[in-house]
Amino acid sequence: MGTPSLSALNVDSLVRRIKSAESILLTTHKQCDGDGLGALLALYHGLKKTGKKVRVLMVDAVPKKYHFLQPEKHVEIFEAPHSPILPTDLVLIFDTNDRRLVDPLFSALQPHCRDILFVDHHPVLNQGPEPTAGSYIETRAASTGEISYFILKGLSIRFDEKIAQALYTSICFDTQLFKFVKNSVNSHLIAAELLLHLNHAEEIHRHLFSTHTIDKVGYLAKVLGQIEFHGNGRVAILKLHAKDMVDHNMDMDDSRDLIDMIMNVNSLQAAAVFREDAKNEYKLSLRSKGRIEVLGIAESFHGGGHMFAAGAYIRGAYADIKIKVVQMILHRLDSTDGISGQKR
Numbered sequence: 001m002g003t004p005s006l007s008a009l010n011v012d013s014l015v016r017r018i019k020s021a022e023s024i025l026l027t028t029h030k031q032c033d034g035d036g037l038g039a040l041l042a043l044y045h046g047l048k049k050t051g052k053k054v055r056v057l058m059v060d061a062v063p064k065k066y067h068f069l070q071p072e073k074h075v076e077i078f079e080a081p082h083s084p085i086l087p088t089d090l091v092l093i094f095d096t097n098d099r100r101l102v103d104p105l106f107s108a109l110q111p112h113c114r115d116i117l118f119v120d121h122h123p124v125l126n127q128g129p130e131p132t133a134g135s136y137i138e139t140r141a142a143s144t145g146e147i148s149y150f151i152l153k154g155l156s157i158r159f160d161e162k163i164a165q166a167l168y169t170s171i172c173f174d175t176q177l178f179k180f181v182k183n184s185v186n187s188h189l190i191a192a193e194l195l196l197h198l199n200h201a202e203e204i205h206r207h208l209f210s211t212h213t214i215d216k217v218g219y220l221a222k223v224l225g226q227i228e229f230h231g232n233g234r235v236a237i238l239k240l241h242a243k244d245m246v247d248h249n250m251d252m253d254d255s256r257d258l259i260d261m262i263m264n265v266n267s268l269q270a271a272a273v274f275r276e277d278a279k280n281e282y283k284l285s286l287r288s289k290g291r292i293e294v295l296g297i298a299e300s301f302h303g304g305g306h307m308f309a310a311g312a313y314i315r316g317a318y319a320d321i322k323i324k325v326v327q328m329i330l331h332r333l334d335s336t337d338g339i340s341g342q343k344r
């Protein structure tokens with residue numbers, strides 16, 4: 001075994017499109033996360049140095065935990081007062097390929113922008129809208145930041161602390177501090193290069209993952225006692241209420257932390273968290289440790305995501321939805337167990 005080297009992503013077509021554009025707008029899916037935000041801010045800081053007109057317009061507000069990236073200095077919010085959308089040569093949408101997750105911004109951009117491309121690492125949904133022609137979708141990338149890294153290299157942009165901070169945020173967030181690296185050396189090697197430009201990497205880890213307030217711990221203590229286990233401890237189900245989260249000063253984003261926390265239970269193969277946003281309206285988050293895929297379950301409720309981390313917005317009575325989801329998970333687990341027990 002020799003020295004590990006990056007397995008480069010071929011982003012030449014994106015690099016050409018960026019080079020030939022004079023004005024560029026960057027955005028990501030609504031309720032942004034550290035991946036989309038970090039990936040686009042890295043490119044934003046890089047493009048600023050090239051003299052191109054570049055602008056970030058987010059669909060909605062940036063969660064508190066990302067405020068260390070100083071979004072107020074660099075980012076406009078479509079839902080809030082913002083300067084008008086002018087004709088723009090190129091729009092790049094990070095960390096999704098589903099225009100519905102970018103609306104109403106996506107529809108507002110269409111009349112003004114010649115080229116709208118997705119830059120993403122999620123599988124394209126079977127039943128979802130087609131990504132726009134020319135979009136770059138690479139599911140081998142562990143984060144969208146990894147794609148941004150290769151774009152910046154392709155543009156020969158020299159890295160600085162701001163770019164490194166944004167890219168490092170993206171990689172740490174989506175790999176959950178290198179837990180999910182898609183069996184590639186890229187996340188670690190890119191992170192190692194970024195560390196050369198970072199003085200406070202551990203501070204970034206804390207911003208992303210040590211976000212518990214005392215209020216939130218009180219809430220966790222309450223809801224962790226309510227987890228239901230099914231299938232001999234292989235499946236966990238938890239119901240949250242958006243209102244309780246607001247009462248405990250939490251971001252809606254915090255429901256993701258909760259499911260990631262639950263996934264540390266050793267017997268678990270999969271978990272589902274239902275966040276009740278209004279009566280009979282749920283945000284479902286699904287996770288799997290990898291034996292079964294959960295994307296298909298999310299898709300059956302018109303949601304999306306990754307093979308092992310997916311979600312959907314669902315309307316209906318909780319008891320009905322919960323039974324359906326539990327059955328779908330158990331069915332998948334039992335059929336994979338069956339396959340491994342059979343002679344082939």
Ligand SMILES: [Mn+2]
Pocket residue numbers: 035036095121143144174
């Ligand atoms: Mn991502």
